[in-house]
Amino acid sequence: MPEINSRLLSILQAESGARRVLQAPQPDFGLTDIEPFPFLAIIGQLEMKLALLLAIVNPLVGGVLLIGSRGTAKTTAVRSLVDLLPLRHRSLCPNGCTEEMLDQNGLDSICDSCAERVGYGDQLSTEDRVRIVELPLNAKLDDVVGGINERLALEQQRLRLERGLLAQADGNILFIDEVNLLSTSIADAILDAASQGYYTVRRGPLNLQYRAQFVLIGSMNPEEGHLRPQIMDRFGLRAVVRGLEQPQLRYQAYEQAITYRRNPDQFAATYADSTMLFAEEIEKAITRLPQVLVSEEAIKLGLSLIEGLEIDSGRAEITLFEAAKAYAAIDDRLEVLDSDIEAVTHMALRMRKSSGLTEFLRSRKSEDDFLKDLSNHLQRENGEDPSTETGHENSV
Numbered sequence: 285m286p287e288i289n290s291r292l293l294s295i296l297q298a299e300s301g302a303r304r305v306l307q308a309p310q311p312d313f314g315l316t317d318i319e320p321f322p323f324l325a326i327i328g329q330l331e332m333k334l335a336l337l338l339a340i341v342n343p344l345v346g347g348v349l350l351i352g353s354r355g356t357a358k359t360t361a362v363r364s365l366v367d368l369l370p371l372r373h374r375s376l377c378p379n380g381c382t383e384e385m386l387d388q389n390g391l392d393s394i395c396d397s398c399a400e401r402v403g404y405g406d407q408l409s410t411e412d413r414v415r416i417v418e419l420p421l422n423a424k425l426d427d428v429v430g431g432i433n434e435r436l437a438l439e440q441q442r443l444r445l446e447r448g449l450l451a452q453a454d455g456n457i458l459f460i461d462e463v464n465l466l467s468t469s470i471a472d473a474i475l476d477a478a479s480q481g482y483y484t485v486r487r488g489p490l491n492l493q494y495r496a497q498f499v500l501i502g503s504m505n506p507e508e509g510h511l512r513p514q515i516m517d518r519f520g521l522r523a524v525v526r527g528l529e530q531p532q533l534r535y536q537a538y539e540q541a542i543t544y545r546r547n548p549d550q551f552a553a554t555y556a557d558s559t560m561l562f563a564e565e566i567e568k569a570i571t572r573l574p575q576v577l578v579s580e581e582a583i584k585l586g587l588s589l590i591e592g593l594e595i596d597s598g599r600a601e602i603t604l605f606e607a608a609k610a611y612a613a614i615d616d617r618l619e620v621l622d623s624d625i626e627a628v629t630h631m632a633l634r635m636r637k638s639s640g641l642t643e644f645l646r647s648r649k650s651e652d653d654f655l656k657d658l659s660n661h662l663q664r665e666n667g668e669d670p671s672t673e674t675g676h677e678n679s680v
């Protein structure tokens with residue numbers, strides 16, 4: 285990893301295993317809200333932490349897929365993001381009307397009920413923290429997209445659609461643990477919503493559209509089944525999460541886990557200050573991001589990497605350059621350098637090259653070459669000059 289300038293990156297690296305484990309007393313019984321394991325208390329796993337950080341700072345990187353076997357702290361890491369998530373301006377209207385829309389384009393740009401609320405002097409939007417919406421493994425399609433409230437339908441013969449998880453994920457993070465075990469219908473619903481930013485639910489006479497713009501975070505254990513290529517393509521960054529190699533680090537991770545289990549609140553409290561500082565630095569990086577520009581050299585390097593790897597999906601460029609911008613913002617700079625591209629290349633470009641597709645295109649090319657040769661041969665036999673026939677050149 286290149287040399288670092290920022291406080292954010294130095295906290296990220298310094299906290300990895302450097303902290304001495306405190307001997308916390310046994311917990312009180314009957315705790316209701318258990319503090320999540322602190323992000324900064326996770327030992328090692330720098331690539332996973334950096335990928336998650338990039339996705340929080342810049343949602344345009346297109347989400348993160350964490351790939352690794354069981355017990356490598358993937359789920360712990362995602363849940364621990366709770367304390368680091370930034371504040372976001374959020375519309376109170378299902379149509380997404382905001383004060384900015386009103387300021388920029390006047391009353392016609394917002395819906396009628398919001399125009400009415402403006403008349404009463406009411407707020408159109410509010411500030412709250414980005415949340416993590418977790419998709420349960422046993423979720424049904426109706427839980428995901430929303431469906432008819434069955435209690436109301438049975439007891440009062442009234443039809444009302446309930447918001448599904450996708451609508452709740454709007455403006456938030458959608459976390460899918462074991463994404464490779466998802467049923468096809470649910471995976472397709474999520475991918476459609478993710479690509480369009482909204483989705484429509486039709487149930488009988490009811491027809492409602494919901495906004496669903498979210499950062500997708502998935503985890504998978506490759507030993508438990510592969511991920512369909514169209515789902516894989518949907519994730520911007522791919523972080524490979526391996527078990528800790530050094531025995532010393534493994535022992536530290538064990539100590540952290542056991543201390544946390546004895547008293548989660550006290551354990552989290554020992555990280556409270558550094559977590560707060562870290563979260564403040566994340567907010568600053570988010571504020572810096574819109575001013576970050578990509579240098580000519582970085583563009584050249586990024587494009588040649590994509591060309592060299594023969595990647596087809598246009599998402600590669602988006603993820604690579606947006607992740608590099610986020611990395612520069614995190615490192616307290618306003619210009620993307622070669623080193624930023626290098627820092628995110630693995631996560632942005634690995635597993636993008638579809639071997640099936642490359643094979644297909646190669647076999648297509650040899651088939652086309654064969655057809656072209658055959659056609660030239662036949663034309664020569666018929667006494668024609670194949671060089672004057674250009675139509676075959678482009679007919680694929």
Ligand SMILES: [Zn+2]
Nearest residue numbers: 377381395398
């Ligand atoms: Zn509105």
